Amino acid sequence: xxxxxxxxxxxxxxxxxxxxxxxxxxxxxxxxxxxxxxxxxxxxxxxxxxxxxxxxxxxxxxxxxxxxxxxxxxxxxxxxxxxxxxxxxxxxxxxxxxxxxxxxxxxxxxxxxxx
Amino acid sequence: xxxxxxxxxxxxxxxxxxxxxxxxxxxxxxxxxxxxxxxxxxxxxxxxxxxxxxxxxxxxxxxxxxxxxxxxxxxxxxxxxxxxxxxxxxxxxxxxxxxxxxxxxxxxxxxxxx
Numbered sequence: 327x328x329x330x331x332x333x334x335x336x337x338x339x340x341x342x343x344x345x346x347x348x349x350x351x352x353x354x355x356x357x358x359x360x361x362x363x364x365x366x367x368x369x370x371x372x373x374x375x376x377x378x379x380x381x382x383x384x385x386x387x388x389x390x391x392x393x394x395x396x397x398x399x400x401x402x403x404x405x406x407x408x409x410x411x412x413x414x415x416x417x418x419x420x421x422x423x424x425x426x427x428x429x430x431x432x433x434x435x436x437x438x439x440x441x
Numbered sequence: 442x443x444x445x446x447x448x449x450x451x452x453x454x455x456x457x458x459x460x461x462x463x464x465x466x467x468x469x470x471x472x473x474x475x476x477x478x479x480x481x482x483x484x485x486x487x488x489x490x491x492x493x494x495x496x497x498x499x500x501x502x503x504x505x506x507x508x509x510x511x512x513x514x515x516x517x518x519x520x521x522x523x524x525x526x527x528x529x530x531x532x533x534x535x536x537x538x539x540x541x542x543x544x545x546x547x548x549x550x551x552x553x554x555x
Contacts, residue, residue, distance in 0.1 A: 360542045369443065369531050369546030370484070414484065418542045426489075426497040427540045433483035 329353050332415055332432030341441050345402040349415035349432045352396065356417040358427075359391045361400045364412045364434065373413075374400065405439045412436045444468065447532050447547035455555055459520040462550045466513055466534030472496065473515040474535070474544060475507055479528040490515055491538040522554045 332349045339345055347361075358377055362370035374389040376382045382389045388401040398417070402409055415432040444467035454460055466473050475487040477500075486499030490509035501507075504522075509515040519526060529551050533544040 358541045367548075369445070369533075369548050370544075371443065371546070372543060375543060416542055418540060421497075425539075427542075428497075429486065429540045429542050429544075431484040 330415065330417060330430050330432045333435055334433055336436040336438060338438045338440060339405055341405060341407060341439055343405050343439075345400075345405050345409070345437060345439075347400040347402075347413050347415075347435050347437070349398050349417075350396055351398075351417060351430075353417075353419055353430075354393075354396065355419035355422075356393075356430075357420070358418040359389070359398050360416040360418075361387075361389055362414040362416060362431075364414060366411075370414055407439045407441050410438045443545040443547065445532060445534050445545050445547035447530075447550050449550055450548065451551045451553075453553045453555065454522060456522055456524060458522050458554075459518065460522065460552065462517040462519070462530050462532075462552075464515045464517070464532030464534075464547060466515070466532075467545050470534035470536050470545070471513065472535045472538055472540075473509055473513070474533040474540065475501075475515070475517050476531040476533065476546075477528050478531060478549070484531070486540075487517070489540060496538060497540065519552070524554050527552055527554045 361374040364370045379393045390399040412434040414434040418429045446465040471492045487501040489497040529549045533546045
């Protein structure tokens, strides 16, 4: 079982729809949870950052973390064509016996928002 | 614009050759990370430097090496290149020494090995 699982899509929705993107994980040591957005031929851009369980809202974006289910979600309300991109989940855990953290990315879900 | 600068943007070379990728972090960031992105493997962590010192190592091949210079820019050297090394190579920077995930990525260097 991979540490982080993310459906690659592609996901195609009409403009204005609510989009739900999800990742599951197996490592209960993950403490920090992120969503990155990557436009075609660009580098990933940090979109949402949360620590531990709970919800975080930023404009049209809401990130949810459910540590009991090992499940994180990103919701996009009133989706726009400019939201068309690949969305990568990522999570970080302290390495066992080391002073460093390990950041693990999902493979990304490609989203297209159709006008 | 993330503030992280990577050169070159595109590179085409032959098997067996050696290339150097360069990264300038955001102003004030002491950590530099190198990642490889391919279609089948996704984003794979290669190595991290913090203020000139190697801080963490990921799935970096022995043919690859990196360093961070006193002015904090970093170089990733890829040698004895193979077809399978064709990928996007990203540099990211952060202010922290711990990779808790707040990274700022450059636009990447696309390497094609023929």
